[in-house]
Amino acid sequence: MDKLWSLFGCWLLVLLHLCPGTTEAQSSKLEFSQRLSVFSNNLYNQLSLLKPEENVVFSPFSIQTCAAMARLGAKKETAAELDRGLGLVSDTKKMAESFHRALSTYKKSTILRIANRIYVMKGFKLRKHFNRLLTKQFYSSAESLDFGNNKKAAASINGWVAKKTNNLIKDVIDPSSLSSASRIVLVNAIHFKGNWVHQFAVKATRSEPFYMKDGKSLKVPMMNIEETFGHAELPELDATALQLPYKDSDLSMLIILPNRKTDLLQLEGKLRSTKLSEITMKLNQTKVMVKLPKFKSEFQMELTDVFKKLGMTRIFLNNADFSGMLQNPQGLQVSSIMHKAFIDVNEHGTEAAAATAIVTSFKSLAISPQPVHFHADHPFVYYILNKDDYVLFAGKLLKPKGDA
Incomplete structure (x- = not known):
């Protein structure tokens, strides 16, 4: 994994020089996109390895945003490890501004809602600089809780997450993860509900076979439509791409389908070294006959092992340095990172939600x-x-689970 990250790092340094005619804002967006894409690929790889037989859905943006808030309070080698593992720029001010730019884009959106929150142990205060960055750049607000009363504290946090995700994400924090030694809980919640620009006719949905990776098939509700979409043949991936846009937004679903029914594993391997921008640049508006299964997926995982495999180990140890968080002179370390996600794809559109919580504790145009x-x-x-x-x-569908 270290070698893989080094490859991506060198690659990015070559690509991200400011081109003539490129504005600073455009360059910043490009860099943020590329770094998030690398982090997404690395996360996808780890989650797929740990859950090879499960449908996977997760929000790289939610996980990176929540961890970036923790990074603002990290110092020295702890900060450097987070920068490398999360794919963040080391300049704290520049990093915070890039997240602010991304978050402010959807601040008034009616279909994509992103919210951040920081919970602090009763009797403790955040450092002014840390609190100011979270409030101004991450639109986060702080709330004092007694983590010693773990059931009440967990209910408060989970209630906030459920409200921000249209009740799709519940119980992201287990009361057992909180105690009188807990000091800070950082939370990001994201909820998306968008209708397709070209909706599938419900009457055109039929029960059709879906072939799983073992060659067996099952009958699933298969949606059908013939319309103009972004489409690309990807011979280097032995796959095909389709882009389904959502109404009243700049958002879309990008599906990458292996050409052969049993080649998802090979596709995943090739995608690790492929930038998504390389795929989206190849999309041409083409008349396409689409068959897409209705499906729902839920995914939940504690991410400590994933973060460690991505090189972020110090944050969990006694020598972690989060001295930029609290005014009180106490050592902090991350005790758990929880992530839950949900997606529902149907004829009308897509509803998706995710939440990430990090708990820190006191040490111990071509038409065809x-x-x-x-x-x-x-x-x-x-x-x-x-x-x-x-x-x-991001996610993968191995076996649809939807309403027939």
Whole structure:
């Protein structure tokens, strides 16, 4: 994994020089997108390895945003490890501004809502600089809780998350993860509900076979539509891409489908070294006959092992340095990182939600004349992206679970 990260790092340094005619804001967006894409790929790889037989859905943006808030209070090697593992710029001011730019884009959105919150142990105060950065750049507010009363504190945090995710994400914090030694809980919640620009006709949904990676099939509700979409043949990936846009937004779902029914593993391997922008740049507006299963996926995972595999180990140890967080001179370390996500794809559109919580504790335009076919009748990888290729959600579908 260290070698993989080094490869990406060198690659980015070459690509991100300011080009003639490129504004600083455009360059910053490009850099943020590329770094989030690398982090998304690394996360996807780890989650797939740990959960090889499960549908996976997660929000790279939620996880990176929540961890970036913790990074603002980190110092020295703890901060450097987070920068490397999360793919963040080391300049704290520049990093905070890049997240502010991304968050402010959707501050008034009616279909994508992103919220941050920091909970502090009763009797403790945040450092002014740390609190100011979270409030101004991350639109976060602080609330004092008695973590010693762990059931009440967990209920308060979970209630806030449920409210921000339209009740799709519940119980992200288990009371047992909180105690009188807990000092700070950082939370990010993200909720998306968008309708397709071109909706699938409900009457066109039929029960059709979906072929799983073992070659077996099952009958699933398969949606059907013929319309103009972004489409690309990807011979280097032995796959095909389809982009389904959402109404009244710059968001879309990008589906990458292996050409052969049993080749998802090979596709995943190739995607690790492929930038999503390389794929989206190849999309052409084409008449496409689409078959796409209705599906719902839920995913939950404690991410400590994932963060460690990505090189972020110090944050969990006694020598972690989060001295930029609290006014009180106490050592802090991360005791747990929880992530839950949900997605529902149907004829009308997509509803997706995710939440991430980090608990710190005291130490101890080409139109085709004939439509092409895009039949997603076997496992595929998908993303929900914006026009700048920010990865808000990512996942893979191995076996649809939807309403017949």
